[in-house]
Amino acid sequence: xxxxxxxxxxxxxxxxxxxxxxxxxxxxxxxxxxxxxxxxxxxxxxxxxxxxxxxxxxxxxxxxxxxxxxxxxxxxxxxxxxxxxxxxxxxxxxxxxxxxxxxxxxxxxxxxxxxxxxxxxxxxxxxxxxxxxxxxxxxxxxxxxxxxxxxxxxxxxxxxxxxxxxxxxxxxxxxxxxxxxxxxxxxxxxxxxxxxxxxxxxxxxxxxxxxx
Amino acid sequence: xxxxxxxxxxxxxxxxxxxxxxxxxxxxxxxxxxxxxxxxxxxxxxxxxxxxxxxxxxxxxxxxxxxxxxxxxxxxxxxxxxxxxxxxxxxxxxxxxxxxxxxxxxxxxxxxxxxxxxxxxxxxxxxxxxxxxxxxxxxxxxxxxxxxxxxxxxxxxxxxxxxxxxxxxxxxxxxxxxxxxxxxxxxxxxxxxxxxxxxxxxxxxxxxxxxxxxxxxxxxxxxxxxxxxxxxxxxxxxxxxxxxxxxxxxxxxxxxxxxxxxxxxxxxxxxxxxxxxxxxxxxxxxxxxxxxxxxxxxxxxxxxxxxxxxxxxxxxxxxxxxxxxxxxxxxxxxxxxxxxxxxxxxxxxxxxxxxxxxxxxxxxxxxxxxxxxxxxxxxxxxxxxxxxxxxxxxxxxxxxxxxxxxxxxxxxxxxxxxxxxxxxxxxxxxxxxxxxxxxxxxxxxxxxxxxxxxxxxxxxxxxxxxxxxxxxxxxxxxxxx
Numbered sequence: 001x002x003x004x005x006x007x008x009x010x011x012x013x014x015x016x017x018x019x020x021x022x023x024x025x026x027x028x029x030x031x032x033x034x035x036x037x038x039x040x041x042x043x044x045x046x047x048x049x050x051x052x053x054x055x056x057x058x059x060x061x062x063x064x065x066x067x068x069x070x071x072x073x074x075x076x077x078x079x080x081x082x083x084x085x086x087x088x089x090x091x092x093x094x095x096x097x098x099x100x101x102x103x104x105x106x107x108x109x110x111x112x113x114x115x116x117x118x119x120x121x122x123x124x125x126x127x128x129x130x131x132x133x134x135x136x137x138x139x140x141x142x143x144x145x146x147x148x149x150x151x152x153x154x155x156x157x158x159x160x161x162x163x164x165x166x167x168x169x170x171x172x173x174x175x176x177x178x179x180x181x182x183x184x185x186x187x188x189x190x191x192x193x194x195x196x197x198x199x200x201x202x203x204x205x206x207x208x209x210x211x212x
Numbered sequence: 213x214x215x216x217x218x219x220x221x222x223x224x225x226x227x228x229x230x231x232x233x234x235x236x237x238x239x240x241x242x243x244x245x246x247x248x249x250x251x252x253x254x255x256x257x258x259x260x261x262x263x264x265x266x267x268x269x270x271x272x273x274x275x276x277x278x279x280x281x282x283x284x285x286x287x288x289x290x291x292x293x294x295x296x297x298x299x300x301x302x303x304x305x306x307x308x309x310x311x312x313x314x315x316x317x318x319x320x321x322x323x324x325x326x327x328x329x330x331x332x333x334x335x336x337x338x339x340x341x342x343x344x345x346x347x348x349x350x351x352x353x354x355x356x357x358x359x360x361x362x363x364x365x366x367x368x369x370x371x372x373x374x375x376x377x378x379x380x381x382x383x384x385x386x387x388x389x390x391x392x393x394x395x396x397x398x399x400x401x402x403x404x405x406x407x408x409x410x411x412x413x414x415x416x417x418x419x420x421x422x423x424x425x426x427x428x429x430x431x432x433x434x435x436x437x438x439x440x441x442x443x444x445x446x447x448x449x450x451x452x453x454x455x456x457x458x459x460x461x462x463x464x465x466x467x468x469x470x471x472x473x474x475x476x477x478x479x480x481x482x483x484x485x486x487x488x489x490x491x492x493x494x495x496x497x498x499x500x501x502x503x504x505x506x507x508x509x510x511x512x513x514x515x516x517x518x519x520x521x522x523x524x525x526x527x528x529x530x531x532x533x534x535x536x537x538x539x540x541x542x543x544x545x546x547x548x549x550x551x552x553x554x555x556x557x558x559x560x561x562x563x564x565x566x567x568x569x570x571x572x573x574x575x576x577x578x579x580x581x582x583x584x585x586x587x588x589x590x591x592x593x594x595x596x597x598x599x600x601x602x603x604x605x606x607x608x609x610x611x612x613x614x615x616x617x618x619x620x621x622x623x624x625x626x627x628x629x630x631x632x633x634x635x636x637x638x639x640x641x642x643x644x645x646x647x648x649x650x651x652x653x654x655x656x657x658x659x660x661x662x663x664x665x666x667x668x669x670x671x672x673x674x675x676x677x678x679x680x681x682x683x684x685x686x687x688x689x690x691x692x693x
Binding site for chain 2: 023024049050052053056057058084085086087089090093094097
């Protein structure tokens, strides 16, 4: 009998001492501020607020802009890891929403579009946060336009990442030849999936239910 | 060796087949006795094994039936003892109550009776005095009138009239006094009547209780004697109790679930919303632990009050200790209920905060509007948070019934399963035996020709040996046996 009690206690103790697996979500939202896309930034606010409403305590979120050089912490507009307590997490969300609002009001167009740099920054940020679920949301037309001297032909490790392209607008050239648009999306899909990630495109911003 | 190669032992396949068939039949015929024995032995062994298993299960079934019967009788005995004990306590209370007032009642009755006796004595009617003048009047009337008899008679008449008037006045006065005394007796009569009525009521109550005790004692005796009728009644009662208590427990579980919902969210504020123990949130576990502690306290409270008897240790504690336990468990329950009420309030605050945040994130101004009737839901939640722990205390009663009836119900289910299993094994055993006979018959089927020849030969031989008794042989029956 004593042996059984001891075994039961030991089992419970071991199960209690096992380090808990992470259940949180990390979201990194890249907002394209290049010249052609800057007008869409106000729509990005809608996405950010939606993401905030979906996130819970201990989740992490960062919003960064895509401009000429995106692989830098300076591009991160706001970031937060929500507190364990729901009330504090709500306060953090309200503060975060305020910072995003001021960014949208003051956003200036960038001459170039460094999407890969932004993605590298996103991977680095979310890997550091060690969240269970990693989501990269790209609010862009997905047209990369690098300035001279920037090397972005580097492999990306998207293993464990969900990459969602949002509001991928059609460029004027796409209207002449839709194959350009499709080829652009296909190129990104192949790049993400070959790197072990999961790729998705959501263009209808009124139907964000499946997101997060 | 394939079938095709077997058919090539002669140049003619048909002939080869016939030769093979004959050889096969011959082989089967010569091996018949051994094959029959093997089939018989195999099937008999299987049948014996199955029957043995069936017997074993039947033994287990008998043990289980006996155990279930013992459990039922013990439970019934205990229940009846409790009922009889309760009835005796009620009779005791009635008698104690009446006996406590008995001296006073006796004094009251004695006083009333004494007063009535005194009044009655006083009210006895005194017969009017016989007139003392009658003889004197007679004597005076015989006297000569000249001697002044007439005047004397007139004086006597006058005196008699006066005396009569006085006597009548006294008589009326005495009658009035007697009537007054009789009137005074009325309250005493009523007092006696009421007192005796109360006594009658108490006696009738005691008689009713004693009749109930008699009935319970008769049932108790049938249980003690272990009569089948008592077992049957107890068994059906146990099943009914099982289902009723299960239903009540299901309702209580729903109540506990609501309680859990009330406190799980605010618990996240206290222990964190994202900590996990195994696959479960720490906040959920903490809320569940609080509810479990409340239920445990409820159990202890019920045990201390001797309403339930799940823990004999608590039941056998001294009264002083039990009272202490009652106070402690009730205090803990009160604290828990207060904490729950606070958590329910906190839940509402958090909910409003979350709604306001979500409304802000949706850029929706309507969500942040303050509802002026919000206090009703807040108060209702707090009330539920406070009341539910006390309501869960009463779970102990159906739980006790469930636990006790579960033993019997599980026993009955076990009996049914074992009975079915024993029956199946017995049927399979008989089937195996008959299967052996069938297998022997099937074995003999291709051998009909040699068997027929054997039977004929045997018949002929028997006829030759018993010529006078020819015609009595039954070759087919012998051959078949």
